[in-house]
Each structure stands twice: as C-alpha cells, then as structure tokens.
Amino acid sequence: MTTPTNHPGTLVLAATPIGDPRDAAPRLAEELAQADVVAAEDTRRLSRLCQALEISPQGSVLSYHEHNEASRTPDLLGRLLAGERVVVVTDAGMPSVSDPGYRLVAAAIDADVPVTCVPGPSAVLMALAVSGLPVDRFCFEGFPPRKPGERARALTALAGESRTMIFFEAPHRLEATLAAMATAFGADRPAAVCRELTKTYEEVRRGGLGELAAWSSEGVRGEITLVVGGAPPQVVDLDDGIAAVLARVAQGERLKDVCADVARATGLSKKALYDGALASRATS
Known part of the structure; x- marks a missing residue:
C-alpha cells in the first residue's frame, strides 16, 4: 500500500x-x-x-x-x-x-x-489540417452514437453548427454515418474522410457528404477521422443584423466582437454592421 x-x-x-x-x-x-x-x-x-x-x-x-x-x-x-x-x-x-x-x-x-x-x-489536428476545410474555428465531436435514431438526433442538433466539425468513426459504420450526415447537413455539405493517417495506406477523400456516402458503400478499412464543414452563413437583412448586434451590446458585449460574430453567422459585412450600429446608437 x-x-x-x-x-x-x-x-x-x-x-x-x-x-x-x-x-x-x-x-x-x-x-x-x-x-x-x-x-x-x-x-x-x-x-x-x-x-x-x-x-x-x-x-x-x-x-x-x-x-x-x-x-x-x-x-x-x-x-x-x-x-x-x-x-x-x-x-x-x-x-x-x-x-x-x-x-x-x-x-x-x-x-x-x-x-x-x-x-x-493528433489524428484530430492532422485531419483538420489536411482536409482543406476552414481551420479558424472547429469543434471535436468524437464518435457519433451507434444507434440510428440517436445518431440522427445528435446530427440534427449539429445541423446549424458553423464551425468545422471533426468526428471519429469505425470503418464498418462509416457508410451509415455519412448517409445520416447527408440527411442532417445536406448532401452537398463539404467533408473529408481521412483514413490511416501517417500509415502506409494513408488516404484523404474529399467531397460532398452524399458523394462520400456513395463512395464508402463498397467498404472502407482502417482508422477513420471525419472532417465536416460547418453550416454556411445565413444571409439576413442588414437591419435585422444591426438589431441583433444592438441587442447583444445592450447585454454588455463589445460592439466590435459582436459585429464580427454576427457577420460570420449571417454573411453580412462586419463594417456595415459596425457602422449601422454606431449610426443607430447616435440617433437613439
């Protein structure tokens, strides 16, 4: 002892x-x-x-x-x-x-x-680096649930995630997972299947989720890391974007930070949001 x-x-x-x-x-x-x-x-x-x-x-x-x-x-x-x-x-x-x-x-x-x-x-960072997908913001989601219903619910909850997502998956479940991702995220959502990283048969297959699901139907072997692009920005009206910025600033967040965040999420111009927010505050 x-x-x-x-x-x-x-x-x-x-x-x-x-x-x-x-x-x-x-x-x-x-x-x-x-x-x-x-x-x-x-x-x-x-x-x-x-x-x-x-x-x-x-x-x-x-x-x-x-x-x-x-x-x-x-x-x-x-x-x-x-x-x-x-x-x-x-x-x-x-x-x-x-x-x-x-x-x-x-x-x-x-x-x-x-x-x-x-x-x-690190398989997570290596797969992210070679995927060709955005690396400025990402999240690691580990292994998706094995049961189809639980997997579908988990992926649906991630459908609006704007960051690049990284998953692990077993080769015998890869086709089902890619198909479920195509349903939840859209068949055209860009992704990369990274297989056998640093090993003799290393392979990185890039494409839309639907395309990758079809490719994997013939069977894939080895250690698998999946990298999936985040949800594309949702373009909204500039006035609505400015209102969203002002609401968050009123809660104590910094104007510059909020403008950058809202621009990334909506596709609106960060400068337009910033100038619009300043103009709105000046006239209120």
Whole structure:
C-alpha cells in the first residue's frame, strides 16, 4: 500500500504515434523509460512501441483501459500521492481525448497533483489540417452514437453548427454515418474522410457528404477521422443584423466582437454592421 507524502508525484499524459513510430517525440522515450509507473491502454502495443523506440521501461507497467479505468484510478492516484511519476499512454494520440485518462486527470487535479503532457501526434489536428476545410474555428465531436435514431438526433442538433466539425468513426459504420450526415447537413455539405493517417495506406477523400456516402458503400478499412464543414452563413437583412448586434451590446458585449460574430453567422459585412450600429446608437 502506498503512503501519501507532502510532495506528490506528477501525472504525465503522453501522446503516442497514430501510425508511424518515427513521429514519437524524443521526450516520449525518456518518460516511458524513467517513469515509476506506465499505465497503458494496451500493454502489447506499448511493448511494440518501446521496441521501436529502443527503450525498456524501468518502472512497473499496467493496463489502463475503458473496462478497468474506474477501478484502477484510485490505485494510480495513491501512487501519485506517494510521490511517483505516472505516465499514461493510449493506443494512439493523446490520452483522455476519446480514450482513457480523463478520470485520472480529474482525480489528480482534485488532489492537487501536478498534471502535464508530452505533446505529439493528433489524428484530430492532422485531419483538420489536411482536409482543406476552414481551420479558424472547429469543434471535436468524437464518435457519433451507434444507434440510428440517436445518431440522427445528435446530427440534427449539429445541423446549424458553423464551425468545422471533426468526428471519429469505425470503418464498418462509416457508410451509415455519412448517409445520416447527408440527411442532417445536406448532401452537398463539404467533408473529408481521412483514413490511416501517417500509415502506409494513408488516404484523404474529399467531397460532398452524399458523394462520400456513395463512395464508402463498397467498404472502407482502417482508422477513420471525419472532417465536416460547418453550416454556411445565413444571409439576413442588414437591419435585422444591426438589431441583433444592438441587442447583444445592450447585454454588455463589445460592439466590435459582436459585429464580427454576427457577420460570420449571417454573411453580412462586419463594417456595415459596425457602422449601422454606431449610426443607430447616435440617433437613439
């Protein structure tokens, strides 16, 4: 049994390659080799990664996955409170992002244990970067619901989302998900299917959702990341836009920020909104 100390250890979330082991950060090898504990989603995958990095963990290695995350978190927290350095790795990418790790991060923060990370490969950011879709504002939606009804409701709720959206999906559900997205967002909504990123058969297929759904009907293999364009701006009357700006400014928001936001959402000119709002305030 570990004994808490006045000097807690550190929780390290370590990003692992999403395909090519050469993408591993130099710090990853150091952390894995020197950690007191390495908590891995799949210890066999960790072993293969360590072989590729030509290192051998000196501390203990234990499994930490979705089926034992809740039960194993208290033990790992105890080891952190005893002053140990615990490194968490998942099969690919950053722990806690659609992978185990969040429970331990929350527990560590509550116990005032330092939490840091080793940055590295991210399927989310890589897919966004190569998609060709807008990158200035985006959101990560993880895996869509598996059941058709729940999936349809979740996608309908996102139909008006103006930011570029990023999803994960299993290859055997890809066609159904793309078809559901075409129904909820429109068949012409631009999207990109990013498959096997950084691996031998890497592929990025771009097109409208309807086109991509038809393409995927023949079957697609590998790790899939979906990037979907946000809802196009809804063009409205300038007077209505100015009224919307003034209403938000009256609630305490900055005029310049509101004009930019309303312009992005409606397609109206930011300058026209700004000048119109100033003119309206001057005459009221």
